[in-house]
Amino acid sequence: MASYIINVNGNDHSVNVDEDTPILWVLRDTLNLVGTKYGCGIAQCGACTIHIDGAAARSCSLPIGAATGKKTTTIEGLSEDGTHPLQQAWIEHDVPQCGYCQAGQIMTAAALLADNTNPSDEEIEDTMHGNLCRCGTYNRIKAAVKTAAKNS
């Protein structure tokens, strides 16, 4: 066990965990931020996507040390009240079915739009390819990302 200070959604937290603990489980079990989801544990499904210093990262496969000295953002901190252009576009397109993957989808898309305000269809598809949606809402996700790009 070791002590780490991590900044999540603008707040510093001191956590005491084993050094091999993935950021995902620190968020979920220690900080009770359960919006970031566990799907595969090997960075294959994207359900656990967060931002570390603004870049999309798979929190299930990064140990806690990867978050120290950096700014971590989770779905809970993407906007104060669900008004990020992507969240608004997700509402407009009523994207989710079961909803489990959607936080990860939004976080992946948010990192894309932060870098590229006008992504092509191909760029959207390439970026979102790493995020599984078992319900098959892919077309709505792509449409919502395009809408958000237009509105942001």
Next chain:
Amino acid sequence: MANKNNTIDRRSFLKVSSAAGGGMILGFSIFMSGCKTDEVVKQIIPEIIMPDNWVTMSGWIKVGNNGVVTIMSPNPEIGQNVKTSMPMIIAEELDVDWENVVVEQAPLDSEKYERQVAGGSQSIRHGWDALRKAGATTKAMLISAAAAQWEVDASTCTASKGIITNAYGDTLGYGEVASAAASLEVPEEVKLKKTEEYKIIGASKRNVDLKQIITGQPLFGIDTREEGMMYASVLRPSAFGQTLKSYDDTAAKSVNGVSQVIQFGNKVAVVAHSTWSAMKGKKALIAQWESPKDSPLESTADHDEKMLALLDSKVKPVRNDGDVNKAFAEADEVIERTYESPFLPHNCLEPMNFFANVTDEKVYLKGPVQTPAWQQGRVAEILKRDPKDIEVHMTRMGGGFGRRLYGDFGDEAAEISSLAKVPIQLQFSREDDMTAGTYRVALKYKIRAAIKDNKISGYHITEAASNSNMYGLIPNFFPAYAVDNYRVDNAKFDSNITTGAWRAPYTNFLAFAEQSFMDEVSEITNQDPIEMRLGMYENAKKNKDENMQWDPDRMAGVLKLVADKSKYGTVQEGIHQGLSVYYSHNTHVAEVAEVQIINGKPKVTKVTCAVDCGIVINPDAATNQIEGGIIDGIGHAMYGDFSFENGKPSASNFDKYRLIRSGDAPKIEVHFVDNGLNPTGLGEPSLPPAGGAVANALYKATGKRIYKQPFVKEVEVLG
């Protein structure tokens, strides 16, 4: 035909309302999810101002003093959107403004609600009458209370958007008369609306949990956080057929955060202070497994051999119309093809989990389960407790697809909590989830058609399955009735690989086999695939009996609609179309898939779909269901590849198991038949036809037929 039964009897309403006492309950709290408070609801649904107190009108409905209405959603939500669509039906008949509705997930309560199950696409179809009656009955009572206050006849009053108006133009809100209404006699009969009067049904309403989903609020089983909760991870046999011989937990117990290691049956649970510690502890267990002495561990090659042998064995038919032997004896030509599919894991994105707190006083269970009543019954049996002491609460589910019908995870959680004497959340890892599944049965079909005078005069399908065969009415589906001489044979072998329902059970593969076969028959006999099917539907009308569920006219309707909308047969060169039409789960669906050769490889670029599910409750969400079913159907037909070697699954995570991804998903266009008939379900019916439509389009594009799933292994076709 729609709304045949527009009145209700008193008894059916009392079934709903009796346990609620019909009285007044003050001091409301959103008790269900355990994670919502009035404050949270205000924050995420800011447009709704929560009332100071509530009146319980029935097991379904609570009316707040400010007119806000809470509607209980009885059935488990797995992504099929019943938590929105079922309350919409109540709200329609209640005549309340949807913007003033709060929806709560009801817990298991067999006294108040019927069939609290997510499965078989049956929630809307089964709930249709009860939900409408629940809304209409409460509305009638509210109007009666207002009429009494005004001293006028109730029949002179009307209600709309939660406001009651009398002939003089006076108005009263539902919230103002709810207390008085709740003490009234439940009316003997109420009148239900005509379809043309609907304002909420047929108008797209967004998912009631949408804001919580996109802001990461706790909703799912995995998000459960309860006082004093510990986390559990379970080591299960490494291969199907093995039993636990011994284990060494020295290393596991030395993992930080691990508090207990407990054996139960053939499994070992590690209980810890965090999910990560529990998972690490499980990995540190050293177990010895024993293989059975009398039978070998099972492998896919043996399964295939057994099933192929069964296809040629003599078995008793489950359906046998006309004289099939004579038809084949007199045939000008016999066409025979064999179709094969593997076992498939469900791979819900939220791995199996459950919360259990077993104490001497009661058993509290909470989590994602499609069958809460079965869960209650099984846990009562395992723990030898009175079912009345067992509470089951349903969380939103990160997918179900049939896997969460079985509740083995809930049983395990209850057993571990009982032994560990602490509240625990059992969490499957992805590897646990994929390797301890209840897989889709592996299936093979041999289909034979007798051709006489260029028509199908006889049809004989033999099913070979692992563990269980097609059931119920499936043998009555098309082409039953459509072919005069028709026979279905079932054969199976027993496997110790656990199997169960997988989205659109049996038909998810049967439809591919049948619709691929139909396409090939139409080609061999030089018939237009549309005309051939229409002729068969027409023939079915003369053979109709009381067991016939599929409707030849509705089948023809979706076929004609999809042909029209997809411009079937008239699209530009380079676009290859494949057709598939199927009835399942009481809904008729036709699909046309389009394949184009892009960069030298065939790609599914578009699917056009026509659906007849009767009245469409929530059109945009219904379209979402259809899109999802098609993508799921294509994904598993194309990529779903799962096998066993000496009892061990071939894949345990998404690095080795391919699911359909964003770039693989085609454009989808959905059209609903507008006929005003009573609604049927949508969670499953668009999946079965997808595989056949794609296979038929791939044939047009490549000249190669596909007989096996997954298609991706058919390198001859896909390159």
